[in-house]
Amino acid sequence: MTRLDVVTIGNALVDVLSYEDDDFVARVGVERGATTMVDATRSEEIYREMGPATEVSGGSAANTAAGVASFGGSAAFVGRVADDAFGKIFAHDLRSAGVTFESPFSGNDLPTGRCLVIVTPDAQRTMCTYLGTASALDAQYIAPDIVGNALVTYLEGYLWDQPEAKAAIRKAAELAHRGGQRVALTLSDPFCVERHRGEFTELIDGNVDILFANEQEILSLYQVDSFDEALAHVRGACEVAALTRGSRGSVIVAGDDVQVIEAHPTQVVDTTGAGDLYAAGFLYGFTQQRPLEMCGRLASLAAAEVISHLGARPETSLRELASRVLAT
Amino acid sequence: MTRLDVVTIGNALVDVLSYEDDDFVARVGVERGATTMVDATRSEEIYREMGPATEVSGGSAANTAAGVASFGGSAAFVGRVADDAFGKIFAHDLRSAGVTFESPFSGNDLPTGRCLVIVTPDAQRTMCTYLGTASALDAQYIAPDIVGNALVTYLEGYLWDQPEAKAAIRKAAELAHRGGQRVALTLSDPFCVERHRGEFTELIDGNVDILFANEQEILSLYQVDSFDEALAHVRGACEVAALTRGSRGSVIVAGDDVQVIEAHPTQVVDTTGAGDLYAAGFLYGFTQQRPLEMCGRLASLAAAEVISHLGARPETSLRELASRVLAT
Numbered sequence: 163m164t165r166l167d168v169v170t171i172g173n174a175l176v177d178v179l180s181y182e183d184d185d186f187v188a189r190v191g192v193e194r195g196a197t198t199m200v201d202a203t204r205s206e207e208i209y210r211e212m213g214p215a216t217e218v219s220g221g222s223a224a225n226t227a228a229g230v231a232s233f234g235g236s237a238a239f240v241g242r243v244a245d246d247a248f249g250k251i252f253a254h255d256l257r258s259a260g261v262t263f264e265s266p267f268s269g270n271d272l273p274t275g276r277c278l279v280i281v282t283p284d285a286q287r288t289m290c291t292y293l294g295t296a297s298a299l300d301a302q303y304i305a306p307d308i309v310g311n312a313l314v315t316y317l318e319g320y321l322w323d324q325p326e327a328k329a330a331i332r333k334a335a336e337l338a339h340r341g342g343q344r345v346a347l348t349l350s351d352p353f354c355v356e357r358h359r360g361e362f363t364e365l366i367d368g369n370v371d372i373l374f375a376n377e378q379e380i381l382s383l384y385q386v387d388s389f390d391e392a393l394a395h396v397r398g399a400c401e402v403a404a405l406t407r408g409s410r411g412s413v414i415v416a417g418d419d420v421q422v423i424e425a426h427p428t429q430v431v432d433t434t435g436a437g438d439l440y441a442a443g444f445l446y447g448f449t450q451q452r453p454l455e456m457c458g459r460l461a462s463l464a465a466a467e468v469i470s471h472l473g474a475r476p477e478t479s480l481r482e483l484a485s486r487v488l489a490t
Numbered sequence: 491m492t493r494l495d496v497v498t499i500g501n502a503l504v505d506v507l508s509y510e511d512d513d514f515v516a517r518v519g520v521e522r523g524a525t526t527m528v529d530a531t532r533s534e535e536i537y538r539e540m541g542p543a544t545e546v547s548g549g550s551a552a553n554t555a556a557g558v559a560s561f562g563g564s565a566a567f568v569g570r571v572a573d574d575a576f577g578k579i580f581a582h583d584l585r586s587a588g589v590t591f592e593s594p595f596s597g598n599d600l601p602t603g604r605c606l607v608i609v610t611p612d613a614q615r616t617m618c619t620y621l622g623t624a625s626a627l628d629a630q631y632i633a634p635d636i637v638g639n640a641l642v643t644y645l646e647g648y649l650w651d652q653p654e655a656k657a658a659i660r661k662a663a664e665l666a667h668r669g670g671q672r673v674a675l676t677l678s679d680p681f682c683v684e685r686h687r688g689e690f691t692e693l694i695d696g697n698v699d700i701l702f703a704n705e706q707e708i709l710s711l712y713q714v715d716s717f718d719e720a721l722a723h724v725r726g727a728c729e730v731a732a733l734t735r736g737s738r739g740s741v742i743v744a745g746d747d748v749q750v751i752e753a754h755p756t757q758v759v760d761t762t763g764a765g766d767l768y769a770a771g772f773l774y775g776f777t778q779q780r781p782l783e784m785c786g787r788l789a790s791l792a793a794a795e796v797i798s799h800l801g802a803r804p805e806t807s808l809r810e811l812a813s814r815v816l817a818t
Contacts, residue, residue: 217544254542258540
């Protein structure tokens with residue numbers, strides 16, 4: 163196995179996206195802007211209510227891997243899909259994006275997971291995830307020749323919603339640190355932080371080197387009211403924290419080094435994947451040993467590309483975009 | 491069954507779209523800009539070579555039905571899908587667009603058909619169609635309560651590629667004419683015209699009331715070199731012919747009435763569905779008994795909407811768009 167820049171571990175999902183009006187979210191009864199976990203029956207019910215949809219591969223951590231590959235970095239993804247149409251679409255899209263994906267098809271009769279993405283006129287997305295076989299991620303699928311070989315092992319917070327995945331997460335973090343590599347975590351969603359605050363705080367304290375969170379998530383994690391308080395907390399907890407603030411850009415903290423990065427201007431169509439691609443740009447820069455400020459600019463550029471169209475993966479080569487826009 | 495404006499009959503397909511460079515089309519060895527029929531194995535081979543893709547419901551005649559419904563017309567589609575993931579996506583997308591779709595799932599072990607759509611940097615599309623169970627369209631599925639109840643029965647030329655469908659086509663045309671309704675035909679593709687010129691000419695002469703064709707197709711049909719010659723031929727053959735000329739707009743001929751319609755200006759992203767939506771706009775206007783010039787303007791507007799984004803069905807309400815842009 164050759165050396166990898168980044169391996170990401172998360173729920174393998176195909177996104178089913180449709181444009182809906184604001185009433186739709188209220189009618190379906192889910193939390194606007196957040197991710198709600200649903201079972202197979204509820205997923206079918208909501209799908210029946212949705213308008214004509216577009217299917218594209220998604221899954222937060224998988225989107226990040228695709229982003230790293232689009233920059234020209236070497237990336238792998240670990241997660242589970244079934245041997246069905248959605249599973250084949252997921253595997254195809256990831257591999258053809260240049261991402262190493264070797265997790266075997268699961269054989270547990272659960273279908274490939276799907277995420278119903280409701281895009282409202284304000285370009286905000288509301289997500290309803292049915293995990294399906296994505297939940298079958300246990301420790302045996304954390305291949306040491308993949309995780310041990312990556313400069314950064316990136317975990318999505320959504321994994322904590324599956325009790326079985328916890329052993330896999332621990333194994334991945336141990337393998338990474340044993341090889342002297344970095345562990346990165348994204349908090350994923352404010353409600354996810356609500357559900358797992360204790361475990362996240364414990365993990366971050368000593369086991370996470372690079373933390374990604376948006377403003378709501380980091381305020382919720384430390385149960386504080388101001389961004390500055392959250393910043394003070396996170397500064398001591400991990401080597402680097404990259405905190406995103408939507409259109410107000412992001413702040414990167416590494417000990418005494420604080421970089422304030424502007425959002426890259428764009429026409430927003432669909433915010434799905436903004437955080438995932440921010441992480442991709444950051445991690446690509448980080449593994450190329452670029453200064454933190456450039457990591458932040460690459461992150462903002464990737465996020466801007468993905469929110470300018472429907473779907474959570476880049477539609478243009480981020481490598482070419484970066485060389486044109488940032489002259490990297 | 492309530493009265494319908496339009497019923498369309500054609501191959502039920504899910505489109506698998508990816509952006510590729512020009513070399514890709516040459517490498518795969520298919521005709522650029524055209525539709526090539528492929529078998530399951532070849533379809534898999536080409537898919538493996540394609541980059542990350544987006545899945546959206548397609549099928550030429552089904553796109554037209556979705557377009558009519560988007561204008562607020564009543565539309566139905568007749569075509570076959572299997573009880574698999576793509577079949578469910580196809581049925582969902584059509585019904586949620588407001589189109590009546592009552593064809594039962596086929597049970598012949600063939601999967602739902604798919605069309606690999608290769609979009610090149612010039613926004614041109616090259617299509618590779620694996621019909622799968624779409625080919626199982628025989629006469630028993632032409633329900634008299636649907637076809638006999640529609641003001642226009644619209645047939646796609648691609649149907650002639652399936653020998654079994656011919657009885658279905660004949661039955662549909664007979665049912666329509668017996669009820670005093672119109673039969674419409676689209677020639678679909680220049681290569682399709684090459685394959686079925688004799689049958690098309692025979693059918694058009696006396697059995698087709700409304701003909702849709704682009705310039706290449708109508709020149710090929712009559713084996714003439716100039717658009718004016720083709721126009722002279724078609725003028726006597728059917729009640730109305732709507733001939734499209736890409737960015738040069740279209741010409742509508744109905745006996746001595748000749749309307750020259752400009753293309754509606756837009757930013758072209760992907761030409762997939764341009765002809766299908768042109769037909770939708772025209773047929774909506776026609777069934778609303780609008781003058782031919784307005785039918786043409788509705789047609790151009792619908793075509794412009796669909797080529798401004800990826801995928802072959804409207805992403806905005808054509809009814810609202812028409813009332814805003816054309817003040818209809």
